[in-house]
Amino acid sequence: MFATLLHIVNGHLGRLLGTCLHLARSFREWYLRPNLREQRGLNLLREWLSQEQLAQYDAHRYFEVTGCHTGKRYRIRHGNGANIIELDDAAMPRTGWCFVPRDPLVAGDVMLAQKIALETDERGALAVANNFTPR
Amino acid sequence: MATQIIMDLNGDTRHKFDVKDAKALLEAERRFKALTGAGFTAATRSASGDPVVTRAFDPTADETVFFPRLVGG
DSSP, X not given: OHHHHHHHHHHHHHHHHHHHHHHHHHHHHHHHXXXXXXXXXXXXXXXXXXXXXXXXXXXXXXXXXXXXXXXXXXXXXXXXXXXXXXXXXXXXXXXXXXXXXXXXXXXXXXXXHHHHHHHHOHHHHHHHOEEEOOO | OEEEEEEETTEEEEEEEOTTOHHHHHXXXXXXXXXXXXXXXXXXXXXXXXXXXXXXOOTXXXXXXXXXXXXXX
């Protein structure tokens, strides 16, 4: 009788423990997901940056690109928007530009899309962009 | 193996395919057309590493990145 009762309780405890472990794993995945998404975007960006751009980004959290049509230099700062600064000949901020992918993306993806756009279709990118006075 | 990388809410989604597999190649071309038709920009890299925007499916491209249409922020 006691052994049967113990067996039943043991089974219930096992199932309860299994459920708790499952919930803990789900919570961990939920908690870590934003970081994983961000990291995936940054990994992709790093794969596509030139060596010079990658060194700049690692040192300053920004990198510079050359516009394919005008030859102007742009600084792309780490961020999801309002993060592009057009530089003058003295490498001083001249104009801020803001254009982003239509869908919400992580910062690494946004910066990569901005880099590709300025390096391959500068005029097209600036045509949709809003500008602002850089600080 | 070639890879199509689509930027999305998860960072990106990757589709790998064997260019020697006719069915997989067809599926990759269908995906390319669907994405670019929906406004995505497709980009590959030149031998020197510079990005190149591509308007037509290139079965020889090792890696193609797709990002959504750009808008003013």
